[in-house]
Amino acid sequence: IYGGRVIDSYDQRLIQTYMKEYFGDFVFDHLQPFHFFNDRNKSLKYDYFIPELRDFLSAKRRWLLKEANITIEPQIEYNFEHVLPGKISSLFQRNINVDANPIEPQQFDYQFLSKNVLFNQFFHYSIFRDFYLAYIDRLPLYSPPDVLGLHANAEINYLTKTAFEIYSNMLDLQPEQHDIEDNSSREQFVLSLIDDILQQIPPKNDLNSIKQKFKQVSTPLTIVLLQEIQRFNLLTSIMWKSLNELKQALNGQISFSIQLEEINKHLYHGQLPSLWRSYAPETKKSLGNWMEHFQRRNQQYEKWIQTGELKIINLSGLHVPESYLAAIVQIAARKNQWPLDKVTFYTNVTKWQNIGLNN
Secondary structure (H helix, E strand, O other): OOOOOOOOOOOOHHHHHHHHHHHHOOOOOOOOEEEEEEOOOOOEEEEEOOOOHHHHHHHHHHHHHHHHHHOHHHHHHHHHHHHHHHHHHHOOOOOOOOOOOOOOOHHHEEEEEEOOOEEEEOOOOOOHHHHHHHHHHHHHOOHHHHOOOHHHHHHHHHHHHHHHHHHHHHOOOOOOOOOOOOOHHHHHHHHHHHHHHHHHHHOOOOHHHHHHHOOHEEEEEEEEHHHHHHHHHHHHHHHHHHHHHHHHHHHHOOOOOOHHHHHHHHHHOOOOOHHHOOOOOOOOOOHHHHHHHHHHHHHHHHHHHOOOOOOOOHHHOOOHHHHHHHHHHHHHHHHHHOOOOOOOOHHHOOOOOOOOOOO
């Protein structure tokens, strides 16, 4: 009810919007009846009210049955369609009111509640806003994953990710200024870590020599190997350059830049520097675990260069594993003369535990 009348020819889209938001309840302001004044006597006012609850109930009932699968009790429906319109009509709808003190709506047993639905003593319509808020307040703050149709592992993954984020944020909030003794020990720790990492960085591979070696047996896998070696060489160059510059900055030979400050902070906290991360395959590993992965990648590349095509390969050790899989598809399509767009992969779990295979 708004503006002193029940909305009848309301836009159906707006009706559905209100119903979906408040689960079948219209939300209106306080009752605002229209008033008309007598031309002869301005002190006399006439109330004008048009109840049209049947149309309102019809639209609302259709939505409840269709969207929410809720049925309206027969007694409520009867009151809404027959009793309530008649009472409102007899009380509010007048063509001319000559009474100088017209009856106000609050004198009757109807209550027009702000932000709620029409409510009265004989029409106990219990679905309105305050009841929903009270019910929501009683809901538990913690909901297990099965409530949302999720597996228990989803909660484990979420909590693990949240714990890592909290730990990372706590490290970022650590003060940058330290005492002289603490600052000296911190620099010594980072310097020793730099020397350790520099010893683990392999020399760059010569792409020209690799091309000459595989020139006679060039395959799609050879192209993948060359692309991987090129990316790996770029990563090792970035690591070597940034670590040497940081070492010089810690020794006072050059000034610290923003990038060197960030690398220094990440190395001290055992995190992978953002500069290295941008040139490496996507990872969430810490610095120590990433260096072990870095060594395994280098060993796989060296074995690939020495022995040629590998029978078993670690896809996570490649910078772009999709290119390796695409090369396998191309080789199989050429060998069997298959259309390239008709070839796909399938996986099979085996009991093989070594690479000493004849087939």
